[in-house]
Amino acid sequence: MNVAEPDYRYHTLVVTVENKSGVLARVAGLFARRGFNIESLAVAPTDDDRFSRLTIVVDLESAPLDQVVKQLDKLVNVVEIRELHPGSAVERELMIVTVEAEPDRRDELVEQLDRAGGKVLSVGADRMMLSLVGPPKRIDEFENLLRPFGIVELQRTGRVALAVLDEDA
Amino acid sequence: MTTTPMDGGQALIRALENEGVDLLFGLPGGAILPVYDPLIDSSIRHVLVRHEQGAGHMASGYAHATGRPGVLMVTSGPGATNAVTALCDAHLDSVPMVCITGQVPVGAIGTDAFQECDTTGITMSVTKHNFLVTEAQDIPRVVKEAFHIATTGRPGPVLVDIPKDIVDPGNPASAMEWSDDIEMDLPGYNPDTGVDKADIAAAADLIRSAERPVLYVGGGILKARAAEALRQLAELTGIHVVTTLMARGAFPDSHDLCLGMPGMHGNFTAVTAMQEADLLVALGARFDDRVTGRLDGFAPDARIVHVDIDSAELGKVRRADVAIRGDCRVAIEALVAELQADGLGDADRVAWRSRVSGWQERFPLVYEAWVPGQALKPQYVIERLRDLSPDDTIVASGVGQHQMWASQYWNFDHPYTWINSGGLGTMGYAIPAAIGAKAGMPDRMVWAIDGDGCFQMTAQELVTATVEGFPIKVALLNNSYLGMVRQWQEMFYDERYSEVFLSKDVPDYKMWAQSMGCEAMRVDDPDEIDAAITKANEIDDRPVVIDFRVMAEEKVYPMVPSGATNSDLVVPPLQADQPR
Numbered sequence: 001m002n003v004a005e006p007d008y009r010y011h012t013l014v015v016t017v018e019n020k021s022g023v024l025a026r027v028a029g030l031f032a033r034r035g036f037n038i039e040s041l042a043v044a045p046t047d048d049d050r051f052s053r054l055t056i057v058v059d060l061e062s063a064p065l066d067q068v069v070k071q072l073d074k075l076v077n078v079v080e081i082r083e084l085h086p087g088s089a090v091e092r093e094l095m096i097v098t099v100e101a102e103p104d105r106r107d108e109l110v111e112q113l114d115r116a117g118g119k120v121l122s123v124g125a126d127r128m129m130l131s132l133v134g135p136p137k138r139i140d141e142f143e144n145l146l147r148p149f150g151i152v153e154l155q156r157t158g159r160v161a162l163a164v165l166d167e168d169a
Numbered sequence: 170m171t172t173t174p175m176d177g178g179q180a181l182i183r184a185l186e187n188e189g190v191d192l193l194f195g196l197p198g199g200a201i202l203p204v205y206d207p208l209i210d211s212s213i214r215h216v217l218v219r220h221e222q223g224a225g226h227m228a229s230g231y232a233h234a235t236g237r238p239g240v241l242m243v244t245s246g247p248g249a250t251n252a253v254t255a256l257c258d259a260h261l262d263s264v265p266m267v268c269i270t271g272q273v274p275v276g277a278i279g280t281d282a283f284q285e286c287d288t289t290g291i292t293m294s295v296t297k298h299n300f301l302v303t304e305a306q307d308i309p310r311v312v313k314e315a316f317h318i319a320t321t322g323r324p325g326p327v328l329v330d331i332p333k334d335i336v337d338p339g340n341p342a343s344a345m346e347w348s349d350d351i352e353m354d355l356p357g358y359n360p361d362t363g364v365d366k367a368d369i370a371a372a373a374d375l376i377r378s379a380e381r382p383v384l385y386v387g388g389g390i391l392k393a394r395a396a397e398a399l400r401q402l403a404e405l406t407g408i409h410v411v412t413t414l415m416a417r418g419a420f421p422d423s424h425d426l427c428l429g430m431p432g433m434h435g436n437f438t439a440v441t442a443m444q445e446a447d448l449l450v451a452l453g454a455r456f457d458d459r460v461t462g463r464l465d466g467f468a469p470d471a472r473i474v475h476v477d478i479d480s481a482e483l484g485k486v487r488r489a490d491v492a493i494r495g496d497c498r499v500a501i502e503a504l505v506a507e508l509q510a511d512g513l514g515d516a517d518r519v520a521w522r523s524r525v526s527g528w529q530e531r532f533p534l535v536y537e538a539w540v541p542g543q544a545l546k547p548q549y550v551i552e553r554l555r556d557l558s559p560d561d562t563i564v565a566s567g568v569g570q571h572q573m574w575a576s577q578y579w580n581f582d583h584p585y586t587w588i589n590s591g592g593l594g595t596m597g598y599a600i601p602a603a604i605g606a607k608a609g610m611p612d613r614m615v616w617a618i619d620g621d622g623c624f625q626m627t628a629q630e631l632v633t634a635t636v637e638g639f640p641i642k643v644a645l646l647n648n649s650y651l652g653m654v655r656q657w658q659e660m661f662y663d664e665r666y667s668e669v670f671l672s673k674d675v676p677d678y679k680m681w682a683q684s685m686g687c688e689a690m691r692v693d694d695p696d697e698i699d700a701a702i703t704k705a706n707e708i709d710d711r712p713v714v715i716d717f718r719v720m721a722e723e724k725v726y727p728m729v730p731s732g733a734t735n736s737d738l739v740v741p742p743l744q745a746d747q748p749r
Contacts, residue, residue, distance in 0.1 A: 018357060026293060033294050050356075063669070074627035076298040076318060079357040 006127045010039055010090055011065050012161045015054040015072060016080040023077045027054060034071055037062040041160035051079060055160045084161050091161040095143065096121065100150030101128040109149060116142045127152060130144060172346035177305030178203045178336035180345055181269070182211045184312035188267075190240050192216060192608055194224035198244025199284055201271030207587025210364060213610015216608060216637050221248050223601040225255020225632040229264045233588040234563055234613075238265040238319050241603060245271040246284030247401045249330075250291065254595060256326045257295035262415060262591025263392055264677050265324035266325040267294075267315050273624045274334035275303050275342070288330045297325030305335040305345035314353050322360030324392055330372040346427070362478065364495035364503055371491045372450070372474040373507040377514025379448035379472075381521045382408045385431070385460075388415030389477060395498035396420065399452065403507060407518070411439040413454055418581035420561060428525070431618040432460040432475065433729045434573040437532030437740060440727065441749075442525055443468055444582050444735045451475045453497045456486035457592070466734030528583040531747045532740060534577050536723070539695055547571065547646045549579040550698060554616060554644055561586060562614045565603035567623030570652040573725045575618040579747040595666045597626030600643060604630055607639040614642070614706065621647040621671060621678070628681065634712045635686030643682075643714040648721040649673050656724045661731075682714035691716040 017023045024043060029040055037059035046053050058068050065083065084091075087151055101109050101123075109128065113120065118132035132142050136159050141153070175183070181204055185193070194216045197205045208215055218224040221243045228239025237696050239259075243252050247269040259266045273282040289301045298318050300311045303471065308331070315327040334340040376382060378623045390399055396419050403410050404427050410420045411431040431439040449471045454460070461467040475482070475489035476497055482493040493500050551574050564579055565588040566572040572589055581587050588606055590598040603617035606746060624645055634641055655669040682689035688708050690701045692715055705713040724740035740747070 022289060022293075025290065029293050064484075067481065068486060070483075074479070076355065076358045154691055 004059060008086060009060055011058050011060055011086070012084040012091065012159065013054075013056045013058060013069065013072070013086060014082040014161060015078060016046070017054060017075075018077040018079060019050055019052045020077060023052070024054075026075050027056075027072070030071060030075060034067075035062055036071075038066050039053065042158040042160045046158075055158070057159060063070050082163065084163055088164050089161045090164055091135055091159045092133055093139050093159045094131065094133050094157045095139050095154065096131045097143070097146060097154040098127055098129045098152040099146050100126065100152060102126050104151065112145055113144075115144075118142070150166060170350050172348045172360065175347050176203075176336065176338040176343040177308050177345055178332070178338065178343065179207045180305065180347055181312065181327045181331065181336060182207045182213065182309045183347065185213060185240065185307045186211060188312065188316045189237070189589050193217055193240050194227040194231075194605065195242035195269075195341045196221055196224060196244070196248065198248050198271060199247035200273055200333045201242060201269070201331070202243065202244075203249070203333060203343075204269070204271070204331070213424070216633065218601075218633050219629040220627070221251035222255050222597070223627055223633065225252045225266070225597070226598050226601035226627070227608065227630070228266045228268075229255060229259050229262075230588050230602030231609040232259075232266055232605075233262050233573055233602070235609035236585070237609070238267055238316060239542055240269070242269040243271070244284065244288045245273055245288065248284075249286060249288040253292060256292055256328065256600065258590050258593040258595045258710065260295045260297065262590065263324050264326065265319040266317050266326040266327060267312075268328045270328060272330045272332040274690055275332045276334070276338075278332065286701055288328070294327050294467070295326075296328045297323075297329040299330065301330045301332075302335065303332065305343050309347065309351045310346065310507055312354065313351050314355055317353060317355070324364075325387075325456070325507035326440070334450050336522060359670060360478075360544040362496035362499055364500045366503070366638070367720055368491055368493045369500065369503045369507050372493060372504060372680075373511065375448055375472055375474055376406060376408070376450065376492060376504075378516055379511070380518055381446045381517075382406075382443050382448040382450065383428075383446045384408050384410045385413075385449045385451045385454050386410055386416045386444060387413045387452065387454025389497050389732075390416055390419040391453075391584055393453060393478070393497035395453070395501055397496050398501040398505065399643055399680045400424075401505050405505055406513060408450070409442060411435070411443060412581075413457070413460055413591075414576055414589065416454070416583045417576055417579075417587040421582040422580045423582050427535040428529075430576055432457075433462070434577065434725050434727065435460075435654060436577065437738060437744075438525060438528040440729070440735050441528055441739050443471075445524070446471045446550035446691075448474070449474050450479075451489075451499065455482045461486070462729045462735040463732060466736060468735075475675065496613055532727075532744055535741055535743050536726075536747040537741075537743060538622060544648070544720040545692070545695060545698070546717050547723055548574050548578050549695065550644065550646060550719065551575055551618065553698050555619070557581050557699060558706060559614050562616055563588065563603075563606045563610060564616050564618060565589065565599045565606055566618045567620050568596045568597040568619070569620050569623065570656065570723075570725050571618055571620040571623075571646040573648075573653075596623045599623060599635075600627050600641070601630045603643070604634050604639045607634075607641050617641055617643045619643055619645050619647060620652060621649060622651045624678070625671075625676070626668075628685070631682065631685040631712055631714070639712070640709050641712050643687075645678060645714060645716050647678065647716050647720045648719045648723070650717065650721045652721065653725070655721065659724070660728075667721055676718040678714065682712075682716075685712075688712045689714045689716070691718070693718045
């Protein structure tokens with residue numbers, strides 16, 4: 001996946017929705033029929049089991065942010081939309097990845113992993129499974145770093161985000 | 170709080186009664202069958218249609234005419250899919266409707282059961298909202314929520330899908346306890362209708378300083394019951410009004426300030442006044458492509474005040490200088506109060522008024538005179554219909570040339586007298602919509618103005634009209650063609666007519682209408698028009714169909730060609746030499 005550079009083309013929307021069947025289809029259907037592009041999407045329950053939270057990264061080349069937010073807001077099951085400007089959000093993403101790791105290259109790999117702050121999840125005969133949590137840009141960089149080793153399988157969650165805390169609050 | 174045990178089917182009917190439903194348009198089938206049993210004991214009158222699309226358009230016509238939500242009830246699978254066109258139509262024209270659909274039992278959902286379809290999935294994008302109810306106990310709450318959503322904010326159709334087991338008294342899943350204390354649970358739905366005072370003040374300032382202002386009025390005025398407020402605003406400020414296809418009747422055509430319909434087939438003055446304006450005050454209008462023409466050339470010098478209850482319409486198509494989210498009536502009344510309190514300004518509009526009246530003199534709606542040997546002039550038929558029918562006649566129309574002529578040549582002096590399919594452009598809308606209007610307003614005369622292509626799509630509902638006792642009248646402008654497509658092929662495809670000729674002789678509309686229980690006439694001669702209309706207007710115990718044989722060559726003018734700007738409006742040949 002070609003993840004966004006942190007420029008103004010991509011905005012993150014944190015959308016609280018009612019935890020009801022079909023709600024994800026409503027959101028996805030809205031994006032599809034209005035021609036809005038989703039760069040990434042993460043969905044999970046919140047601490048209140050009546051609601052789920054979607055973190056949607058929207059490609060603003062496809063539509064103005066204002067329209068995306070207003071159309072989303074018209075969905076009856078959408079309870080709240082928080083728009084996180086690039087720079088005002090804490091964003092995290094999880095990647096798990098299996099890479100080629102012949103015994104003679106493992107030290108090198110683990111050194112890179114330690115430097116990035118990742119973890120070894122599993123070790124096989126000639127492969128290792130690693131995980132890394134971080135801002136999407138760091139995940140991108142680490143993914144590029146791993147490529148020369150040979151990526152066997154890779155899975156990213158898409159980003160989740162919350163607003164930066166206000167120092168005065 | 171006392172509760173009463175009942176089954177889900179009884180609860181559904183009771184919930185509809187609680188919402189004040191007096192009429193239900195529908196057609197039973199397997200999955201919805203259990204609900205039709207308690208209906209027998211209900212105060213609600215059911216109108217048995219001949220096709221579910223008809224039920225949907227009837228509900229729409231009823232809602233347009235009465236302002237109350239139209240309700241239809243159909244079965245699962247094909248019953249639901251047949252209603253989809255009508256739902257989409259209502260969605261695009263913001264018509265408040267509630268559609269109850271039967272569904273296969275909860276346990277059978279997802280198994281490709283007989284007459285199963287994913288109704289909520291299919292209708293997700295053509296409804297304002299929809300529900301799949303899986304517990305009988307939830308039925309009263311969901312029905313209440315459905316009517317609330319359909320009728321508040323920007324109105325629209327809401328669908329409630331009801332699996333058979335929760336309404337079938339033979340199934341334990343249908344047991345529920347009715348309570349009159351029904352609380353809605355809609356945490357994400359807040360149809361706020363208030364307006365921001367600062368926005369109103371900013372809009373008033375733009376109005377005060379505008380030298381060439383136009384009130385651009387859309388269907389939202391009618392939805393907001395704001396016709397009277399609009400009249401106050403127009404008369405207070407002396408600003409001209411254009412009424413879009415969805416807003417015909419919202420401002421009286423006979424009023425001095427009314428310029429009529431703008432858009433692709435709008436009259437020259439309405440189109441040109443918008444195009445030359447320095448301020449457009451858009452009230453419940455959505456800058457539809459049929460109004461704006463090519464967008465980058467639309468009203469290039471105009472600043473925009475845009476009032477809409479749906480904030481997503483603000484800035485969707487054209488950036489507004491002042492965007493006001495709110496109910497049109499509330500906003501207009503606030504604007505009137507603001508202008509009365511702080512003055513109307515002193516902008517000089519003398520030159521503008523004289524330009525407007527000059528356009529009106531040079532470019533009235535015209536058509537070439539009838540010549541012996543020709544078939545009837547469709548415009549003349551509509552003029553006679555207009556002049557021979559009561560002032561408050563409700564007119565429903567199909568889609569195509571006849572729709573545009575009806576909008577142009579009728580004189581709409583009252584709100585809620587014009588019912589048509591504007592957004593979706595649904596052929597066949599006229600007859601069922603007219604039936605719905607007549608059902609809701611039985612004391613009013615209702616004419617459907619239809620084309621022969623449209624007529625053949627939904628004519629079977631005339632059986633419904635006869636059997637159920639809705640004496641509507643149908644003026645069939647029969648030119649043997651799909652006339653609007655024929656017009657485009659003549660003008661833009663070198664007169665290469667592809668699949669637009671229907672038939673001169675088949676069907677025999679008079680015999681067909683008679684077979685459906687209607688009084689039927691055929692008119693070929695201009696001298697017979699008045700007598701036929703007069704006779705039709707005297708009949709009130711059955712539907713009437715008049716087959717008017719009209720000219721196929723007649724075109725709708727003026728016309729903004731597709732892709733052109735409104736400045737390139739094509740006027741009828743009779744006016745081609747007039748200086749603009």
